[in-house]
Amino acid sequence: MPNKNVRPFLEALAGHWPDAKTELVYSDVYTLLVSVVLSAQATDISVNKATGPLFKLAGTPQAMVALGVEGVGRYIRTIGLWQGKARNVVALSEILVAQYGGEVPHDRDALEALPGVGRKTANVVLNVAFGEPTIAVDTHLFRLGNRTGLAPGATVRVVEDQLLKRIPPDMLMHAHHWLILHGRYICKARLPECWRCNAAPWCGLKTKSPPPAVKPPSRKHVAA
The missing domain is CATH 1.10.340.30 (Hypothetical protein; domain 2)
Structure with missing residues (x-):
């Protein structure tokens, strides 16, 4: 992913997940x-x-x-x-x-x-909890970092360091939540749903997955 694509890519994710936060339920x-x-x-x-x-x-x-x-x-x-x-x-x-x-x-x-x-x-x-601009690299972020070209790396730590280096400072606080939700629900492990990804124009994945084929309606045979 070229540097010029990083901000618009993340802005597209932010637009899709404006209220991104952890899905774990906690009280303190x-x-x-x-x-x-x-x-x-x-x-x-x-x-x-x-x-x-x-x-x-x-x-x-x-x-x-x-x-x-x-x-x-x-x-x-x-x-x-x-x-x-x-x-x-x-x-x-x-x-x-x-x-x-x-x-x-x-x-x-x-x-x-x-x-x-x-x-x-x-x-x-x-x-x-403490409002620090950290990046927690789980399986979703590791996959997205490599698949999109945002932060390619062979290890979790390399991907984390790449993300910290490439993500604009003003986006670091929320970036890991945008990426986690995107990886969990759209850029899935088995098949990325590129056809409904609003960040696809800036993604480095060369071959985007097409939308699923629409099955023709079944015809019921009517007895003569």
Whole structure:
């Protein structure tokens, strides 16, 4: 994607997703953090179904520690890798209580030191909760970065660095939400729906996918 196409490409996404935000349901920084940890290799829909009942009972680090690994596990069994995630949620809650007075730290290194929290999760929390212009590269952003030519790279970190370099500073705050929603609902993994993409004119994908063929109406044979 030529540099001249980056801004109009993102402006087209912004026009399609003017109210773009995370689809995880949360009430504060702590429940956001837990939701993002649980969302690894899982859909936001599946996480929201589990955290609704979980957060009613344990919406604070103290309550989550009291619930314990087995208790947390009962609520998140429908989420992939739930055993390890239950352990991580309780362990990170213990650290928040012991070291940060039950608060989620506004610091990348401190966040990434928590069990189950990697760079992507830290980027989401820093962006959504603390208003930092970070880019959280998930499978959607990695795919779009390479497919569109916006930020090609062989690794997640390379794509992130490319995005931070190429996205105009005034668009960084919301860009990762535009890209996530676009990748989730239009520029899909198996088949990008280029025919309904308003950013297609600026996209670097050489062969755009055509609209699905319209099937002719079936004719009912009438007996003579």
